[in-house]
Amino acid sequence: MSAVSFRERPVPPGFAAGAPVPWWVKFGVKLAIGTLPVPARAWRALGLRRHSFSASEARRLVPPLAKAVARATTLMGRAPRSVLEIGPGAMVRRAPIAAALGLGPILYLDVEDDAPQDLAPYRMAAEAARAAGLTPPDLSGCATREDVLAACGARLLLGGPELLAALPAGSVDLVFSEVVLEHVRREAMVPLLAALRRVTAPDGVGLHGVDFHDHLGGALRQLGFSPDFWESRAVDRAALYNNRLGLSEMLELFARAGFTAEAPHRLVWEEPPLPPRGVHPALRRRAEDNRICHAELEARPG
Template identity: 50%
Template sequence: MSDEGTRQDVVPPDYAAGAGLPWWAKVASKLAIAALRVPPALLRRAGVNRHSFIAESESRVLHEPCTRAGEFANRQGRPPRGVLELGPGRLVVRAPAYAALGCAPVWFADVEDDAPEDPAAYARVAELARGIGLPAPVLEGLPNKAAVLAACGARQLIGGTEVLAAIPDSSVELIVSDVVLEHVRRDALPGLLAELRRVAAPNCLGVHAVDFHDHVGGALNTLRFPPGFWEGPLVARSGLYVNRMGLSEIRAAFAQAGFATRLRDIRRWPASPPGAGAAHPSLSRRAEDDLIAFARIEALPV
């Protein structure tokens, strides 16, 4: 597919820099916490390694599902029948929105369960959907999250790529991931994309937002670390892990799995950020990839 019409923005050099600490101090603190083996759920309750601090805003829980389903409907003349969200975290609360849009069945696949247990969180989204005229299911009075998801025609799949085996072949018409693919381990990404190709219907639309910057301090300083350390268990536990693949590598992996890709929008640094020139030689990154901070990729099966 052609990239003609891609929206391109230039971001400031300190894009996604976060708190005003040196990048190495942030990395060291994350690694120190990981070495203590504090349970992930406890860290999230303390505000560390949370999926998103705005996960339950109206924009995210209602408007984004409407937008993605609308993009499919603009192409096919109807809502998608079968939706897969990768790594939704707390955004499992979108289930009533998808039900109101007529998108069932819906699968939410994640490595751990961070979705709210309180049915009231889902009832709130259903009420928001009804507020804009959508026929959301009535969820008041349901006893737990499991009952809510069943009423919405939705299901959680918790674990690695293997959990996608529960989804029938060619049954998904909309696949969504939001800053998820960069966290998939480098050696696991081909298998994940192969599974997405298996479950994708012939008319499937995939929309994947990918951050290419470090997740502490922005820039590309994590490229400095050798793979033997970066792919090890300490980094995996720390919440620091990104697979350090550039845009061209991600697109090549999609192509290998049987998807054609198009860039919807990209954000570029004005010049190579800190760390790009010090990348470990084994990474063999393209120079043009070192300018890309973010991309939204459309993927269609071929």
């Protein structure tokens, strides 16, 4: 991948601000919830630990996948076929759309099973594909989620990057993720990227949207905590964790794994919204990374 200039856009007012509740209140509630022995799926069903977007929003269905396929086609000089989505969560529902876009085999890798069991979300996705002029698989004979995935040529892999060892080297054209990489624990980033490098086709591409802001208020409050606290089980159980890697650090990890990686599209702050006491010194953050709110990464085998 040749060096390209990048495009910066200002962060919109109120971006990712969340509920109009003081940040420390939201933080405390999350920590308290994390101490209770309730599965994450149950909390999300109650709307208390849901993802930052609704998986049923029409704009989350066809457009992101269609955009990824179009970008991959431009970069590769051919249409991608095999695809691996990292951390799809409830977005496994888009399997009929991925199939309608000509992708297959379709692989989903996630640490927990948050894919819908009910068939209605998959049928909704198939209707969205038809509305966009695509031809999804026929789901009329499907009785279970497994039937739907089979009809779409899709598989859900539950676990960590070690599961990718079963895939042939160089067998994946497109690796795709939406605001997932920032939630991978720091110690897991190297094995994940190494596994992705092994399975990515020589002319393949990885497209990753990464949020660098905290997920309670859209600022950088998470940077004020010590590593001992932030890397603890309490933060993880509360679904507050992000790895606090800056964009430059993220790109360096891709490079070490054998990718050439760039971030051509970025949302930036004019003045970084840092915590009141500043960045914890143990993080050794680069000042330029504190301007980056969100970035779109493109990674290809080096």
